[in-house]
Amino acid sequence: MTKDPEDNTVNKVEDWWSTQIIDMKPGEIRYRGYAIEELIGNVGFAEMIWLLTRAELPTRGQAELLEIALVSAVDHGPQAPGIAIARMAATCGVGLNNALASGINALGDVHGGAGEQAVDFYLKIRSETNDEENLETTVERVLLAFFANGEKYIPGFGHRFHPIDPRAPRLLELTDLAANAGHVSGEYAAIGRAIEAGLERLKGRHIPMNIDGATAVIYAELGFPPPLARGLFCLSRAVGMLAHAWEQTQQGGRNKGPVPRDMTWTYTGHPPRKLDD
């Protein structure tokens, strides 16, 4: 709409939805200043994710490392509540968009937040680093303060199912390669490893980095603020939810409950009674 500089209401309404992400006129769409038709075919999906969330295009090395993180977290099977929810919803007569929404919705502080919390924790250690002490000492100091504060788990370390999460060492290896090639600094990989070593000293047992800790290393290396670590995890896990919701649709089933139909649940409540009891 052509703006009339005198029409304050138009300005006020249009300003209410101001954005730096996209500009649009009839026949023209620009993301961050680039024409959409130029982006299509010239930038990959990971680069587009970066451009929209970070305002500038990544370098090739940055885009590759982001893509590695996105690839690593797409699925963890039907025991993961988000995947199970997407599969169940897909049998209830809603669209794949709704099945995805119900699942992604559950990627909260506990299910999808560990990566965000781990980036936050790495940034805290980074900000506590100083010339007076080596990284090992800093990490131990922060860990002790963390435990003294009543926290039990360091986000991004340990896994209930995998003794060693097969994704973590591979992600660290690729981060090292990217650091050696100068795409990232490598300091968050060092911090992550220092946490793993510090935990082992303090706890007396090996609590290895998991997928959340390892993708958080990458997101921190790439400069993503913590909340976007969760956002990126949502984009990644949405892929698994889509695949599972679609597979479930093809398997059929109506109103799929969590366990086979002839199993119910254990009732532990009040025995039968009447209203006038």
Add this chain to the structure above:
Amino acid sequence: MTKDPEDNTVNKVEDWWSTQIIDMKPGEIRYRGYAIEELIGNVGFAEMIWLLTRAELPTRGQAELLEIALVSAVDHGPQAPGIAIARMAATCGVGLNNALASGINALGDVHGGAGEQAVDFYLKIRSETNDEENLETTVERVLLAFFANGEKYIPGFGHRFHPIDPRAPRLLELTDLAANAGHVSGEYAAIGRAIEAGLERLKGRHIPMNIDGATAVIYAELGFPPPLARGLFCLSRAVGMLAHAWEQTQQGGRNKGPVPRDMTWTYTGHPPRKLDD
């Protein structure tokens, strides 16, 4: 869990959640048979989306064309309800996962379904194609039957805002390149163009293919069933929702309504009355 072949309950429960997508043992994760640590760093995000939804890895040419479609639909600005919903939700004190969920949830038959419907329509035309008549005639026959059935819009054609959707010709151009290189057959690009031409003959005006029609050409060329066209659109648009929800978070604001706070809405209902009136 090691299965006891005698334990039917375990089998029954575990079969309830059977999947061909992912296998997992402690320390081991395989998608479609491939070890996760081998996939990470060797396949891109688009290839992973294909692998999970289609069971096999795509060729390089297929993956590139899929990535082109994913890149093209990430954002259409704050007037698009899904984007607006994600921005509004982000000011209500929920996580980015929830903001994404509320937005993706709205990508229903009208907002996110045109691509799915267009793939469906192309497949119908493809199935009606025969040796007796040329494509032009087939398309016209199907279009007439469609309109005779009371339908007004051909999914994927026309746009309320863009006279020419700048994404569509670019996507068709890249599809042609992929067809020339032998990555896809090109027959759905031909069908899409035949619909555009047929519509112009029947309606007497140019109703150009839009983003939904053009991505549907690509998804049909790549063999995706119609519901996955919507699913892939959700993955793509989720990127824009994330960027907008995050930008909104940084802009601040609490409980963002659709228009500036000093504007209310027009009330057209019953005039003031009392209960005992």
Add this chain to the structure above:
Amino acid sequence: MTKDPEDNTVNKVEDWWSTQIIDMKPGEIRYRGYAIEELIGNVGFAEMIWLLTRAELPTRGQAELLEIALVSAVDHGPQAPGIAIARMAATCGVGLNNALASGINALGDVHGGAGEQAVDFYLKIRSETNDEENLETTVERVLLAFFANGEKYIPGFGHRFHPIDPRAPRLLELTDLAANAGHVSGEYAAIGRAIEAGLERLKGRHIPMNIDGATAVIYAELGFPPPLARGLFCLSRAVGMLAHAWEQTQQGGRNKGPVPRDMTWTYTGHPPRKLDD
């Protein structure tokens, strides 16, 4: 905001959100014309639901029957996917509002739509009723046409778990009382019973009305259009989801999967392979 009759933009923006439901000025809120402070304490929750969705207050008898239907459908246990989803989401670190949303979201055509479809079916039979034939004949005619059309299930009849759904006869009994008292006509109760009888004649076995069929009788008696039957079911079932999500929160647990942690799932996909296979 005081409207300037000359300011078309303000009018246009405010008209964009026009509603007959609520009017508001600073210090004043009116629903359908009634001041909120007069409604509070003088109308019940069911009456308020009616007022907002139907524009006028119900009679006392109508409100009681609506309340009966709302009470009847609040919960069907953790095997119902919506309840299970709400419980699982509640362990993922999201708010109760998000747990409710993921669950309600799944009340789609299959899980929450039977009531809507049943109202629709009753209205169809009602519209086919004529002086030429008795209800029994009309119902049989519509049923046969329905089955001839490839449909297998009559919405609102039969239950996979309950031989007799204990809610249905009770709801019909109370509908009869309301009809006898003149609050409703009773014609949809008659239609529902005629369907049950017709099904038995056509199928050779008793397929009793279930909760969806019985609440649909009430909603049709009360004049609710079919989509609101689903909407009202959502309001009702939301109560059970809230109770279950809250109980789950109190039970604790993190990232609750559908089955105990040491059970996985049956993998039926491609055997292990390598990328260069």
Add this chain to the structure above:
Amino acid sequence: MTKDPEDNTVNKVEDWWSTQIIDMKPGEIRYRGYAIEELIGNVGFAEMIWLLTRAELPTRGQAELLEIALVSAVDHGPQAPGIAIARMAATCGVGLNNALASGINALGDVHGGAGEQAVDFYLKIRSETNDEENLETTVERVLLAFFANGEKYIPGFGHRFHPIDPRAPRLLELTDLAANAGHVSGEYAAIGRAIEAGLERLKGRHIPMNIDGATAVIYAELGFPPPLARGLFCLSRAVGMLAHAWEQTQQGGRNKGPVPRDMTWTYTGHPPRKLDD
């Protein structure tokens, strides 16, 4: 399913979903021990909400007060993001259940959490009350500590739109009546008023209790834990979302954006550029 005491897997799976809320056998449904057919027609909707969330039936006086709170918060118009989201989603080709879900999802810490936070705050003051000082002094002490902690807003007090929220005095009046009748203690109404008075002394201006503060008084009087205050608000506001989503459906419209179609948004980002710039 009849349990075999020897079959540990069955027990383990069924225990995974254990609940005190509902028991079910074929043909039998009991909530908290009561047969569903006895509850239907004998308890109201508010009583059912109480029974499911609190394990026992309320007294008549408790149920009335709960119903009053539920009635009071159903709608705050299309400027409230949850209502706007539900209306927008309803135009996108999704069911009313999905429109409700997207809206309820947004009732987060900021949009739906004030009631929960207010109950929490009242409970804190209640726990700080002692024989040594009068309520006025206790409240002032807690308020000062709260502000000293960097908090700016007391949840439940002040309103951006209403100088006096017309719902609050009415809700307090009805709470007083319930206290006088012995249904509740009235001590949270006293605490709420003491906060209002304390705020005025400390801030030098009247910051009146709003709807969230007033419903929180009622929920605290009735013994609901803070998270359920948000849950109950979700049940209440869901009514307004349903009415608005349905009205929007009847008004028609496709892909309703936040403002009229010919308005776009203000773009404040990077000026046009090319990829090779």
